Amino acid sequence: MTDDSTGDDLDALAYELDRAHVFHSWSAQASLHPMVIAGGAGSTVWDHAGNRYLDFSSQLVNTNIGHQHPAVVAGITRQAELLTTVAPVHANLTRGRAAERILDRAGEPFSKVFFTNGGADANENAIRMARLHTGHDKVLSMYRSYHGNTGAAVVATGDWRRIPNEYARAHVHFFGPYLYRSDFWAQTPEQESERALRHLARVVEAEGPQSIAAILIETIPGTAGVLVPPPGYLDGVRELATRHGIVLIFDEVMAGFGRTGEWFAFQGFGVVPDLVTFAKGVNSGYVPAGGVVIPPQIAASFDERVFPGGLTYSGHPLAMGSIVAALDAMSEEGIVENAAEIGRSVLGPGLEELASRHPSIGEVRGVGVFWALEFVSDAATREPLPAAGIGAIKTALIERGLLPFTADNRVHVVPPCIVTPDEVRTALAIYDEALTALDL
Template structure:
């Protein structure tokens, strides 16, 4: 679901959720449920736009998977372990996947580590059957030790609570103010410390500030915005016509406010390309 650029001609989040689920069910029926082993979904779509699922959508996916005998896998590599202010991002939504994949934030990347959480129902299938999924580097002691240490820091420093606080009290109101202030800001969306700012040439037409997959002169507006941010001391993450705001979970409030102020000024450059 992507209401801002809906493919379903929706006008509300509820409508977008319903129509996206109807489209998913049609796709399942067209492909044939017996040909689909699993549906893998990022709880919040990351690099492709920080798309937060509307209320009820992930539960609707869960219901479809149950109806058609499909395994529901939640990809939590980007949002797991605090990015949304929860241990797992799925905890913020009313849905229970069969499997959860995770990595990155589980130990802050100090040592490569990833894993899979498996539901009791799936695990029970291997009570009397050998699970042939072992790898020679599984259970690396150094990586796992880094993971345990990360959990201890999360609890000691109240990281999850801090992410929720900074997200709702600092980031969200700041970005929403940008949407009112800057003609180039079409939409802001996100949760916790995981946000996207979509830049446009026109708020009315929602034409992207640069074309998708733009290169060379076509990409100049985003390049100029990024250069202005770097000049101010912030290296922005940009993708197509979007800027993502996803600071370290341990960022201080002062650092966060100063970084957002730099991006605010850089948006003045983006505004010069807007209608």
């Protein structure tokens, strides 16, 4: 490329280099046509040619603070000028401050943070802690779930990605609540909660409570469809785990740090787990980071014996600097509160109104800035809209300047927590225009 290269030239080069040399995740490589992203700010991204898109995917539901937040960029820069790397065996002030800020937001009874490189290895190490703490082996998790792409995490996952990767031991799956497509013939949220809990209790009984180390669930299953649990369900899981001495792990990799209008999604349900895993929103993915939030009784299991886990980049200082800056900015700017208000007053009502005019939207569900539109080809039978239909919706949205998150027969509406009412209204108009053009 030369100094007079155009934006179109740079987009073409980026695409060419990607297709020549980059191996993409979860994809058949020959059919890929990745969009080029050159930059971003707030809730918007753009390519080299200047085409702009409202990012209502938050990339992979992680840019909670938006793109290129100046406070987070400055926090990374300050740390880079001071110390770019340090082994996890050493104490480091920025790491300590990051842990302190996470624990302040998690609340009682949590006292320690084990840092990882992302959400998958956070779940991996939480499973390891639970097994060692209890002396038991089995891990129960939902079929409708995603917990990451490492050995135990991907087998704990319930969706199709588990099946070609089932190499880890002692994993058992169960059905969680999903009233729109109830596995329990339920007609009300209360029935769904009661029957899903009875199903889980029977799985625990059949597997043998004395053999179970952990129940691992996403507080709100995200990739599986933003499945907000019905009233009483999480309370019932908590009671079941407590009764049998099972460690209850809430995976908040996607739902945590403002996504639901709470610092942690579990705080909106009044149910406290034994371990919490996190990543994504803790620093909006500016530098890879994740971790496990640990209470004293589990941390104490490793006071006199070695915890057999660790990562070279655990608590990496650039990641820690980004966490401190992100959480401080989110507090100072009321970003979590904004997510709650946007969901309550603008996004939720707007999506419900959209559904009232488009019969292809079978259900709207969500909270904060964490929503899903489930599309059907027949409203009466609830037959899922085929993949070609979702593909057409995705294309139509991108053509109109909105970057969506799609999965199965759904469009997930997951903007950054900093999104404004006007940006939401613009996005709602784009959804409406695209669905009208497609006659859906």
